Amino acid sequence: MGGYVAVLAAPGKVVAQGSPVALKREYGKGYSIQVTFHSSSSLAASEGKVIAAIRNVAARAYTTIPGALQLCYHLKEKDVNVVRQVLHLLDTRSGEFGIESYDIIGTTLEDVFLDLMRQNDAAQFSEGNPEKFSLIQDSEKIVSVSLDNGRPVSFLKQALTIYYKRLLILRRSWLTSLLAVAIAICGSCIPLTFISDIQQTCVKRYREILPVPLFIGNFPLTALTTLDDDTLFVQSPPSLLQTLVSTPNVSIPGVVDQPNKAAWRGYITGNYRNIVAGGISYDASEGSAVYVYEASEKTYGPTLQNFASNLLYRRALASSGDAAAASTSTIQASFGTFPRVVSGRLVPLKWIVFFGAVMVRFLQTFPSWL
DSSP states (O other), X not given: OOOOEEEEETTTEEEEEEOHHHHHHHHOOOOEEEEEESSHHHHHHHXXXXXXXXXXXXXXXXXXXXXXXXXXXXXXXXXXXXXXXHHHHHHHTHHHHTEEEEEEEOOOHHHHHHHHHHHHHHHHHHTTOGGGSSOOOOGGGOOXXXXXXXXXXXXXXXXXXXXXXXXXXXXXXXXHHHHHHHHHHHHHHGGGGGGTTSOOXXXXXXXXXXXXXXXXXXXXXXXXXXXXXSBOEEEESTTOGGGGSSOTTOOXXXXXXXXXXXXXXXXXXXXXXXXXXXXXEEETTTTEEEEEOOTTSTTHHHHHHHHHHXXXXXXXXXXXXXXXXXXXXXXXXXXXXXXXXXXXXXHHHHHHHHHHHHHHHHHHHOGGGO
């Protein structure tokens, strides 16, 4: 659908009128070409060459600088053939000028308006009103404008004005207002179901953690039995496990003895799939202990580490000459996970997220209710 534009100049005089196409055709200054160069050095080297070459085709052309690497060449020509020649020139010599790209820009209504205002100002200037367009230096020429400071309005009247505005909106479209109220109520009430069964307390509740003792000497050896034919434990030297318990002569089903570290390592390598709790090899002369365990079970590793620590601890006590302490002292540790907060702590976050999303949507959909 075509429009109709009227250009007004002070004090309300119609300078031009017509459709946008007609105004551009009659008052437009022709086409412009905006050229983008590869670099600032290309622009500096080719700025004069390009305008000189374009003026051979469009003699009244001039340039402006819209961007850092851009120049706009205003052809001041409406002839399509002239524009075609300029484009052919830029295509054939783009490599020489360092041109990256260019765009054709037609006359806009803004350009038409600015040109008409300049023409109108020049006409009034020539009619004998030069002081209207000169800078006012004399304070006597400054005309003060008396502005109304207004009067204070009570908050009650302001509230009534807002309610009156809402009433006018409601009379025009009651469905929109009803939806706005419904969304606000639903966004506030529906999330309450998320926290309806939450205990009203500010005290953090933690799950009870039962520590698991790691010192193997606290358990009777008869309890260390396997339920199948798998190997429970592999030790080197023999009867190493019995050194930390009070019944050293009791044999333990499922415990395999190896004479030295090499035999222990070979047995572990060949039968690791059938070993339940792992194994340990202790060298008293060197004061070193090596243990292996299945990583999928969380207590095997700490238990064997405690076993090895007690062996090395007793050897250190024996080396210091305290034979009594070396036979009785133990490191008794326990295993336990960090306490976890009772589930449901983040449930109120659902209410916050849901209510916030609804309110954001409410403000986007019904901005007139602000």
